[in-house]
Amino acid sequence: MSIKTEEISSLIKEQLKNYKNELSVDEVGTVTYVGDGIARANGLENAMASELLEFQGGTFGVAKNLESDEVGIIILGNYDKIREGDTVKRTGRIMEVPVGEAMIGRVVNALGQPVDGLGEVKTDKTRPIESPAPGVMQRKSVFEPLQTGLKSVDALVPIGRGQRELIIGDRKTGKTSIAIDTILNQKDQDMICIYVAIGQKESTIRAQVETLRKHGAMDYTIVVEAGPSQPAPMLYFAPYAGAAMGEYFMYNGKHVLIVYDDLSKQANAYREISLLLRTPPGREAYPGDVFYLHSRLLERAAKLSDDLGGGSMTALPIVETQAGDVSAYIPTNVISITDGQIFLSSDLFHSGTRPAIDAGTSVSRVGGDAQIKAMKKVAGTLRLDLSSYRELESFAQFGSDLDEATKAKLDRGRRTVEVLKQPVHSPVAVQKQVLILFALTRGFLDKIEVEDIKEFETSLSEYFDANHPDLLQTIKDKGTLPDEDQFKSAVNEFTENFLASKSDSKQTK
Amino acid sequence: MKLSKEQVGKRYSKALYEVAEEQKSVDEMLEDLKSLKKVYEENPSLSFALAGRSISRTEKLKILDTLKNQFGELMQDFLSLVFDNNRMDCIIEIADAFIKKYDEVNGIVEATVTTTVDLDEAQASNLESVIKKRFSVNKVNLTKIVDSTIIGGVIIRVGDQVVDGSVVKRFNDIKKTLLVNN
Numbered sequence: 084m085s086i087k088t089e090e091i092s093s094l095i096k097e098q099l100k101n102y103k104n105e106l107s108v109d110e111v112g113t114v115t116y117v118g119d120g121i122a123r124a125n126g127l128e129n130a131m132a133s134e135l136l137e138f139q140g141g142t143f144g145v146a147k148n149l150e151s152d153e154v155g156i157i158i159l160g161n162y163d164k165i166r167e168g169d170t171v172k173r174t175g176r177i178m179e180v181p182v183g184e185a186m187i188g189r190v191v192n193a194l195g196q197p198v199d200g201l202g203e204v205k206t207d208k209t210r211p212i213e214s215p216a217p218g219v220m221q222r223k224s225v226f227e228p229l230q231t232g233l234k235s236v237d238a239l240v241p242i243g244r245g246q247r248e249l250i251i252g253d254r255k256t257g258k259t260s261i262a263i264d265t266i267l268n269q270k271d272q273d274m275i276c277i278y279v280a281i282g283q284k285e286s287t288i289r290a291q292v293e294t295l296r297k298h299g300a301m302d303y304t305i306v307v308e309a310g311p312s313q314p315a316p317m318l319y320f321a322p323y324a325g326a327a328m329g330e331y332f333m334y335n336g337k338h339v340l341i342v343y344d345d346l347s348k349q350a351n352a353y354r355e356i357s358l359l360l361r362t363p364p365g366r367e368a369y370p371g372d373v374f375y376l377h378s379r380l381l382e383r384a385a386k387l388s389d390d391l392g393g394g395s396m397t398a399l400p401i402v403e404t405q406a407g408d409v410s411a412y413i414p415t416n417v418i419s420i421t422d423g424q425i426f427l428s429s430d431l432f433h434s435g436t437r438p439a440i441d442a443g444t445s446v447s448r449v450g451g452d453a454q455i456k457a458m459k460k461v462a463g464t465l466r467l468d469l470s471s472y473r474e475l476e477s478f479a480q481f482g483s484d485l486d487e488a489t490k491a492k493l494d495r496g497r498r499t500v501e502v503l504k505q506p507v508h509s510p511v512a513v514q515k516q517v518l519i520l521f522a523l524t525r526g527f528l529d530k531i532e533v534e535d536i537k538e539f540e541t542s543l544s545e546y547f548d549a550n551h552p553d554l555l556q557t558i559k560d561k562g563t564l565p566d567e568d569q570f571k572s573a574v575n576e577f578t579e580n581f582l583a584s585k586s587d588s589k590q591t592k
Numbered sequence: 593m594k595l596s597k598e599q600v601g602k603r604y605s606k607a608l609y610e611v612a613e614e615q616k617s618v619d620e621m622l623e624d625l626k627s628l629k630k631v632y633e634e635n636p637s638l639s640f641a642l643a644g645r646s647i648s649r650t651e652k653l654k655i656l657d658t659l660k661n662q663f664g665e666l667m668q669d670f671l672s673l674v675f676d677n678n679r680m681d682c683i684i685e686i687a688d689a690f691i692k693k694y695d696e697v698n699g700i701v702e703a704t705v706t707t708t709v710d711l712d713e714a715q716a717s718n719l720e721s722v723i724k725k726r727f728s729v730n731k732v733n734l735t736k737i738v739d740s741t742i743i744g745g746v747i748i749r750v751g752d753q754v755v756d757g758s759v760v761k762r763f764n765d766i767k768k769t770l771l772v773n774n
Contacts, residue, residue: 099771107761118755125598126752152598172754 085551092459112154114138114169120314121147124171130154133213135176139169145178145316148360155360157316160192173338179209182325182331187275190292191305193321197329198308211329212323216382223388225422228453229340229397232268233261235440235503238520239469240425240461243453244338245386245395250416251402251409252427256439258401261343261425263291265399267298268510269340276304277341279325281318282348285310286395286471293487294508313347318352326383333385336392341384345401346377350413359565372458377413378388379418409444409494425449436500437507442469451561454512461520465499468524491529498528501536506532514558515544518574521564525571532585539581546577601685608670608686609693617666620696623707629687643681690739699730706737706747706758725752 112126122144130136136144136156142165148155156171159178180195190199197204203407225243234361242248249257278295280288288308295301305328309321322343329339343349350373357370365371377400384398402417407419407429418424423446432439442465451459473490479485479493501521505511519540522528531539547555551573557565564570603623612621632638638659642652652675660671674680695701703723705711720732727750743759 099766107756108754109756111749111754112752128752170754526692 094573102298106309110173111170114154114165114171117158117162117165117167118359120158120162120316121356121357122158122162122165122171123360124156125152126153126231127154127171127173130173133177135178137172137174138165139171140164143178144171147356148362152394157319157356157360158314159316159320162314176210177213178320179211180327181206181208182210183208186305186328187303188286188301188305190288190308191315192313193307193309193324195324199246199480208331210327212327214327214330214383216379216383217387217391221385221388221391222450223393225386225395225449226452226515227338227386227395228450229265229274230268230272230456230513231261231265232512233264233438234423234505234511234516234520235438235442236261237454237458237513237516238266238503239442240423240445240447241450241458242397242399242447242456243386243450244397245402246385246423246447246449246453247324247381247384247398247421247449248447249400249402249415249421249424250427251418251424252439253404253407253429254431255271256427256429257437257507258427259287259354261345261427261438262344262399262401263294264508266295266304266340266342267300267508269291269303270299272338274303274338274340275329276300277307277325277329278304279322279341279343281309281321281343281345282311282352283308283344298508301338315355318349319336319356322346322349322380326380326396329558330383331525333387333394333396336394336401338394339396341396341398343380343398343400345403346380346417347413348401350376351440369412373413374416374420375449382422383416403505415561422449436504438505440467440503455517455558457558457562457564458520460564461517461524465520466522468492468495468499472499494525494529495526497518497533498523498531498536501533502528502540504537512559514555517558517564518544518547520553521570521573522578525574527574530578530582535585542581543574543577549571593681597682599688599690600679600682604674604682604686605689605693606681608688612666615666616693617664620664620719621667622690624640625687628659629684632751638744639681639683640692643678655758657704695733700733701727701729701731701750702733702735704735704737704748704749706739706742706749708738708740708742708744710738711736719746719748723748727753 110127110129110258112124114122116123127146130146130149132146132149136146136205137466140145140159142160142162144156144158146154147157157293158165163311173369181204184206185206186195189197189201189204191204192198195204225245227244229242229244229246231237236242240248250261252258262278266278269276278291280291288306288310292301292306296305296307307325309317325341325343329341332339350369353373353376354369358368362370379571381398381400384396386395387393398423400417402414404414409415409426426441426444427439428441429439431441432453454462472495475489476496479489485493502519522543528536528539543571554565554570554573557563608621609618614617626763639648641655656671656675658666663671674683675687701723716734716736720734724734725732741760743763745758747758748755
């Protein structure tokens with residue numbers, strides 16, 4: 084097809100007609116200092132906090148510190164072309180990022196520009212990156228469950244839509260895997276996921292995006308990335324940009340899951356910027372407003388009231404600890420802001436319990452309301468089983484004679500731990516979770532050898548798919564446990580067959 | 593924390609202005625400071641020589657004497673004070689702050705006008721009257737800059753305010769509208 088030049092020129096003419104030749108009156112300042120990602124400028128007396136400023140060369144910045152005769156500016160993007168003596172102009176706007184349906188499936192940077200090489204993002208909607216969180220009357224208490232597909236999370240620390248659940252642990256304990264698995268499990272759940280990677284290695288992000296793509300999760304996911312090679316302001320702004328993209332969907336009545344991976348790196352970037360801008364350092368050299376940095380971000384996650392469309396934004400912030408120290412500054416801050424935490428222990432991880440969730444210290448403050456009834460019934464005693472097992476475990480290592488009750492507790496505990504183990508990227512549907520936990524808590528598993536449990540679980544779910552799909556459907560649709568006797572007899576029937584086949588294979592050996 | 597040069601300039605000029613006001617020699621001071629600033633700007637090495645460590649104090653005093661001989665008594669005293677306080681590198685900032693203060697009190701603005709061709713008297717006075725009206729001031733000190741890169745039109749800068757009527761700016765605006773819409 085040949086390009087119609089006439090059409091194009093008439094289009095341009097039309098646009099030029101709209102161009103108004105107006106004298107512009109701007110307020111400018113002069114750059115007096117340029118440093119790593121920041122600048123200071125004289126003048127700009129009427130500049131407002133967080134206002135977008137434009138440098139001479141076209142680079143943008145955000146006013147952060149407003150002092151008596153200086154303005155501290157965070158530079159967005161390239162700062163190697165900015166020189167001392169350059170002019171900075173006020174724009175009267177605040178920073179915005181593109182939002183909308185077109186963002187889904189894309190990998191963008193903190194400014195919303197695509198970095199996946201798939202061309203420009205075709206959207207004309209934008210949202211300011213900082214916006215006030217929903218107030219008291221705009222919210223509703225969390226009641227719908229968000230299924231992570233992880234047995235240990237859904238059973239022990241259930242997460243509801245609109246909740247903020249912190250994932251915390253040392254390096255290499257599987258924090259990101261929990262978040263990615265949760266995203267994978269949102270397939271066909273009418274959820275939009277946003278994965279904000281802050282300071283993650285570019286190669287890791289690449290691998291994560293590939294995982295998401297392979298499992299078909301990129302169809303409903305936006306990835307916002309700010310790599311470690313980018314200037315600190317990008318790392319600082321990335322979570323807010325992600326939150327703005329999520330808010331757009333939330334206020335349109337949709338459900339959003341947003342993962343901030345991880346906030347300790349964002350705090351480090353913010354510390355760098357603040358120190359360069361000469362904000363007085365406080366504990367661990369973080370500036371005084373580092374708490375507000377995270378609280379204003381996490382408060383934007385909410386379950387909206389029905390008047391506002393009933394949308395929700397669930398946040399899964401991730402914080403990395405050093406040597407399990409949760410009493411460091413950033414972990415304590417974020418723990419106090421969130422509605423609970425999933426604590427990952429490196430000891431458990433190395434002993435093969437994966438996901439390495441520490442049941443004793445992990446809690447969910449609102450999730451209980453959001454658990455389906457069936458799950459509540461089967462998982463009720465789980466936490467108790469686990470904690471008494473952990474308590475007895477060390478005691479039993481001495482090998483002394485144990486009474487029957489203690490032995491039973493230990494056996495149950497060992498099986499519980501085994502059932503909660505789950506390989507990465509293999510989420511389990513909620514009805515299947517209920518099924519295996521039912522078998523566990525009603526004592527059917529006590530007769531099965533610990534090493535056979537994995538096999539038992541897969542065969543059990545296959546057996547139910549083939550012979551009792553109605554029972555599974557009841558759990559899925561109604562959320563309640565089916566008739567207990569019927570359910571029990573079905574599980575019992577399978578267990579006996581399983582045990583019989585096991586003893587057969589033993590004898591043939 | 594070390595004071596910035598601007599802060600030093602503000603403090604010294606405020607003190608000097610108040611003393612000059614008492615002695616009713618503000619205008620004289622202004623002229624002195626302007627010429628001093630000119631000397632500094634014409635000889636960039638002067639600031640280094642007087643404030644640095646490269647020459648001895650007695651040598652510095654000699655230079656200072658020749659420098660201050662041409663000024664009145666108050667200015668001489670002031671220079672000695674600044675020298676004793678090791679602030680000779682801030683003279684330009686002090687002068688700037690003094691001029692700013694003087695302008696503020698007397699309703700004068702410093703305006704920079706950038707054009708492609710040199711303005712004649714009539715054009716300049718016309719511009720001045722426009723600026724006077726627009727910023728409601730009594731007097732305008734016009735600094736003219738000729739810069740052919742703006743292609744045409746005028747850019748007027750008064751303090752922090754810039755009125756941009758250059759052709760280059762219009763071209764950029766058109767470029768932006770076309771880029772955003774397509």
